[in-house]
Amino acid sequence: MKTHTLYAAAILGLVSTGNLMATTIILGNAGSGTNTNIPDTFGDNVSASDAGRFEVTDGGTPNIGLTWDASGGTNANSWQFHAWGGSDYAAGGALQMDGSSTNSIFSITFTPEAGFGVVLNGFDFVGDTNNDTYQYRVDLVRTFDNNTVFTTTTAEWTTDTSQPQENAPSVTIDYTGALGEEYRLDLVRLNDDSSDAGSRVDIAIDNLSFGQTAIPEPTSTALVGLGAFAFMLRRRR
Incomplete structure (x- = not known):
């Protein structure tokens, strides 16, 4: 009986284990749409x-819906496509938080279909050439209970005129959500020390990486095994 129990557990494990399916990386190149607003459902x-x-x-990630929002905080205007310095810099473009003054909140919501889960890997901040100092907090919020499951305060960084990308940090999240749970990525502007903060506050992100998980369909091996196990139980009776 013990052997049968172990055999059944192994087969059920093949059937029920979650499966990491795929990855999408969102780049910032807008093509001909530079300096235009990002569609709410981009990606x-x-x-x-x-x-x-x-x-x-x-x-x-065909089973993950995205919603881009810039309605939170103070003077949050919109997400926009920006060139950010040419084809050899930030993959030719970046996703700018336009008008992101102190206390602004720019968000991206990841909504999975039933039976699928969200995986948040991370992204890169992109600096500008204005020698300003920035600070952001990054929160990952589970929307159904408004619980923050990941948070970090990035170290302040000062953008460099000649190599702006070199000083801008990358944010690693590496969080896998439960199946069917929606998550919102909040980028909260904490500080800007520039003297003209009202006009020179934009910052951007690039290489937003996320994926999806799902309950896999039973493999043919697992189905055969389950059938054999059922037959064994029937024979014992």
């Missing part, structure tokens, strides 16, 4: 690569 249900916009592996 929604991506299943194929799009040069300069999305890099997709293993089928992408």
